Amino acid sequence: MKLRKAILAAALLTMPITVTACGTQEDVQANGGKTPKQVTMDEQQAIDRAEDIIQQAVASMSPKPTPERVGPPPVGPCIARDDHGPDDRLQVRIAYKLTGVPGTEAKNLVRQARDAWLKQGYTYTSSGMDDWSGPFPAVYMRTAPDDFWMNALTGVLDRAKGQGLASLVVTSPCFLPPGKSSTAATADPAALKAPRADDPTSSRALGHSSRIYDALQVRSAPTQSGEGLSTVQDDAGTSVHHTWSTEPLPEAETVRALERAQTYFQSTGWHVRHLPTAAGAPALIARHPDEGTIAQLAPSATGTVRVAVTTPASGPTSADV
CATH class of the missing domain: 3.30.160.110 (Sirohaem synthase, central domain)
Known part of the structure; x- marks a missing residue:
């Protein structure tokens, strides 16, 4: 039963896989309501940046968890787009569950991730400041100016005992690989x-x-x-x-x-x-x-x-x- 709960918690924690807009509301307003600006990077740059954001959260955690990568391969097509322009945009999403610590520490790990990201100058999203009165909080933040979105989440393992499983998820903005044109047919x-x-x-x-x-x-x-x-x-x-x-x-x-x-x-x-x-x-x-x-x-x-x-x-x- 404990294994089944852990699998379910991990599945729920990894659900936010691709819901990140390609460009922000501010980008649209800055462009006079036109298509959001294109982001140019390659896959490895996006992966390295996402991994760096994860490491920033984990580096000073206590007790020290063991990050375990979960989910599908990190690079995939841009799913939640702010427009329908045909292009070859991609998106990177990396998720880790934090294991090797007592389930009662999950809330503390989420709080430490939040504090580490705040020290980096990252900001909450509009609804990212969740209620900390319960044992299973979640934090939603974003980086600036490169607009990576990240979540620190607590999945429920045992509600009665207040035991959870902390997870960190980082999603890149949708990006056009170098050499690709925004007017090219979707590949x-x-x-x-x-x-x-x-x-x-x-x-x-x-x-x-x-x-x-x-x-x-x-x-x-x-x-x-x-x-x-x-x-x-x-x-x-x-x-x-x-x-x-x-x-x-x-x-x-x-x-x-x-x-x-x-x-x-x-x-x-x-x-x-x-x-x-x-x-x-x-x-x-x-x-x-x-x-x-x-x-x-x-x-x-x-x-x-x-x-x-x-x-x-x-x-x-x-x-x-």
């Missing part, structure tokens, strides 16, 4: 391939997207480059990824649509978390308790809501879950 990453239309996992992912569409109660936008179905193969196995976007919405309607989606998730037993975004309204991250499907609903600076559904191939074969 399919090597890890992605088109799934078969009759694949049961694809049907399950589309079924979830359909029910999310019904819950949002807003129209979808025409399919853009980079959206649709793809099969993802990584160290964790094979899954089907389906992405689409709503039409642009006023901020108040975005909030109401996300509230309706949250009601749907909670009424059907999904585990739901909120994550801050540069767009103002928080993103929703929901995990299906039985099959492991993860749904991400991320509002963008342009008013659209970006929806991404990732369904593992090992889940149930029925789409009606």
Whole structure:
């Protein structure tokens, strides 16, 4: 039972995988409402910077934890974008769980990560200052000026005993690799391939997207480059990824649509978390308790809501879950 709790906690801690906007609200305003500025770096530079941010948090922790990398390979396609421009942007995400210390130290480790990042001059996101009265706090911060986003989270191992599992997650801004043009056609990453239309996992992912569409109660936008179905193969196995976007919405309607989606998730037993975004309204991250499907609903600076559904191939074969 303890192993199962640890696995579940790790899964919940790693859920914020790709919900980071490509460019910030400030970038959009500075450009007169146009497409956010492009970030140029290579994959290794993004990985090195993310690892450095992790090390800044861990270096002076006491008791000293053992960082263990979790999740898929660090480099992937830009998922939660603030625009639909066709390009080859990528994103780096690195997550570590902090092991080797008592579960009662999880809150203390999160606090120490926060303090270390504050000393570096990093700032809270708009909703990053969470309640510290309980044993399982979370901190959401960002760097300046390079705009990496990071979380220090506490997953619950034993609520009654106040034992948790601390995790650190760093996500880069979406970036165009050197030599790539923002007007170039979107290139399919090597890890992605088109799934078969009759694949049961694809049907399950589309079924979830359909029910999310019904819950949002807003129209979808025409399919853009980079959206649709793809099969993802990584160290964790094979899954089907389906992405689409709503039409642009006023901020108040975005909030109401996300509230309706949250009601749907909670009424059907999904585990739901909120994550801050540069767009103002928080993103929703929901995990299906039985099959492991993860749904991400991320509002963008342009008013659209970006929806991404990732369904593992090992889940149930029925789409009606």
